[in-house]
Amino acid sequence: MPKVLISDDLSPLAKQIFEARGIEVDQIVGLTKDELIAKIGEYDGLAIRSATKVTKDVIAAATNLKVVGRAGIGVDNVDIPTATGAGIVVMNTPFGNSITTAEHAIAMMFAIAREIPMADASTRLGKWEKNRFMGVELTSKTLGIIGCGNIGSIVAERALGLRMKVVAFDPYLSPERAVDLGVEKVELDELFRRADFITLHTPLTDGTRGVVNAAAFAKMKDGVFIINCARGGLVVEKDLKAALESGKVAGAALDVFEVEPAKQNDLFAFENVILTPHLGASTNEAQVNVAVQVAEQMADYLLDGAVTNALNMASVSAEDAPRLRPYMKLAAQLGGFAGQLTETGIKKVVIEYEGDAAQLNVRPLTAAVLEALLRPLMDSVNMVNAPTVAKERNIEVSEVKHDREGDYHTLMRVTVTTEKQTRDIAGTLFANGDARIVQIKGISIEAQVTDNMIFVVNEDLPGFIGNLGTILGSAGLNIATFNLGREAAGKEAIALVAIDGAVPQDVLGQIRSLPHVRQVKHLKF
Template structure:
């Protein structure tokens, strides 16, 4: 019996036809996504659900989706899908992460032109019958310095287009290597240098705790007088109130925003200010981009339903059904190892070296590598998944090296991940026990045996008496409960580390209290998707 797909949002006719041509039965009901009662009533008949942003896939809806195997989102954002609930139900969630990259990059360039020449205001003035030629004095982009914050897929396209306009490009990105920057034709700099030198600044980073308000009042004050700022990436990257004040003072000459901290944006301190160009999140709104993501999601869903092939999945590795049963715990371990080293550095990553020992060396290393890289990069970009991570790592110039070896120790197999950043290396190794649970077995060359939980704390200290007591007393005094604890040392009196499994995220006041004891060299919170 042919698999059956429901398209519950507007999708191109060509995409719908792809399902039919591939032998998949399809019902095109583009309005049903807005009717949650009707959708819940019929969803039990379908193997696949193709959506855009209107359909909300909730845990309650998934309870009714008794046959559902795959959800395909035409586009990158999956805020309208409860992925943990889908995973629990065994439903794969796919997206199309690269289908609108060119369109979004072009919109950023268009905004740059618009704010440089005050095009929207000049258009309104001329439509009103005025001829204010002297009022709208613009600036050229030629030979100006463009600061690009975030040099990934979209940022790289913006750099390429800017170089075609003969702009000088400065790029700030923790994952950008010198080699990749040279290849792009940009100069790799730190954020403060970019802020001080750029005539135009454009943002192309995801919204994370590290990037939220990256253009804060403090950082906006570091910018060059007369700078023009463009944001077609994510709302929340700029302190909009602070930007408004800088525009009023004249320090910032203009701004162009396609995204806002609160959307739909019906009010903003930026609205009504001169030389502020605003658009309603149009970054992906071109005919070509909408067609591209629709065709991609149809192909991906059809491939999975007919052959079992998995592409661009957010909650499942790209492995065959036969491999999945054996590799599942090892893929989880690989992701944890990557997440550990990714969270342990704030410096640009230049290389990731992965060693597979024993039974691990005979598995699907592409999937394991992807899990490691995704884990590494999620600290900076939570949108990364196992499919997109290797592509993004390649774009950023991060070198990935894989080594295999026969069983060399007491474990049947293990994975060791070494991350290189500058002249420093950080390494961690782990294995899967017979109960199927991943464990950390070595950190920085020090042997440990650490159970992995959602909220953990890494501490480093000198091997002296009283450290464990201080740790326990401090945590206990601040009401923090330890679920598990393991420690190890390099040598008597040398470096020592501890991994503590906590019941809740490590609070900053707890971290500061531990450092204040003078017993700890380093205290760092860790989080894992268990």
């Protein structure tokens, strides 16, 4: 009989579900790290929220652990790479608290618009300052939503019901999906310029960190309101402080902070700032939803091997797993490569399977491509829900199998059509199972994917390679491999350079400034 430990405060329904399915369960809340390490070896499953930290040391001691289930979205408290290496499936419940978080953002918007917490405190002191608290109406105001995915779309729906105008910035929001939602899709600078209220609903990634900063505030209307119930770090707090002091920002409502728990913060001193302690998912309904979902998902996996909402595993049968494993790696590399190069909304994805690949069960491969393609801006996407996410965003996904065998015995090709361009990338497997990129944008190039790579598109003219090598050498960046391809002499060329380490932004800027360079990207895998 499988045995599960619930180490955080979950709804009692979670324990009831495990027991009803015949799974032995212990609920022990408040374990120290050492206590958890001492006990975890007894269990096949670990159900958590955010308090339990599943670190390398915990995983090393978890000799029988098969699955970690996070009741909620964020898995910052789980070392997913280490869990993956140990063969432990990590699941979450990405949709269980979406409505609750969206409603909290709407509530915060109302509260800051009408200064409700401040008026409440004043009234309790017997001041009756009726003329002091002159709020603003939401009706006819423009709400700018940064990130119009699952939560952001719910916020948009509620705001439209309040007769607000809604503009949204989301690179993955298709024009068709925007029409369905009733929002106007705009670029980020235009959102900053037009919005009376700005609310954030995007994950914290390298691309979104500090998205609301001093430069952004300079583009906004005077008297704008800022609401952040997504992730601390999206808003640069020192820049928000300066914008509040100058009057550029009329008020802010924050549920998340750069450092949590936020026991001290310069923003605490402002009367026109509303602060809550990361309450976005804190309703009875949400807590029940995520607890029930995580218990059901974990029980399904432990008893039947079914995988739902896994962050590090596709839905693959036991029979297919050994054969699919190298193809899954190739699919993730192709999708990740295309996703990191995509900067505008995706309209269509075509995944082609040729030769040996065409004989496989390609559904998990397609899911792996989509997961890696969408992940750069959507931290809750996984190989299970990626097809659903793509469908919700009106991304047309096609699988094409070719019986023919071309230059390679097996080939996968991913073609992504965005609002501005179509780009394709193809890869193969060598006899030893090693994955290789063999074509980008129709240009032949052979490259092995590494942790850090620089992708450069340039005109094929003399001097480029030397200049690029000089910049990297001067920055102390060692080149592991250097792969080149070109359309024709003097035409478009591609360089794919593997680097031993991360590439600083100033180095990328120097490369962009080279003559005849059209595009530069730092790719991380």
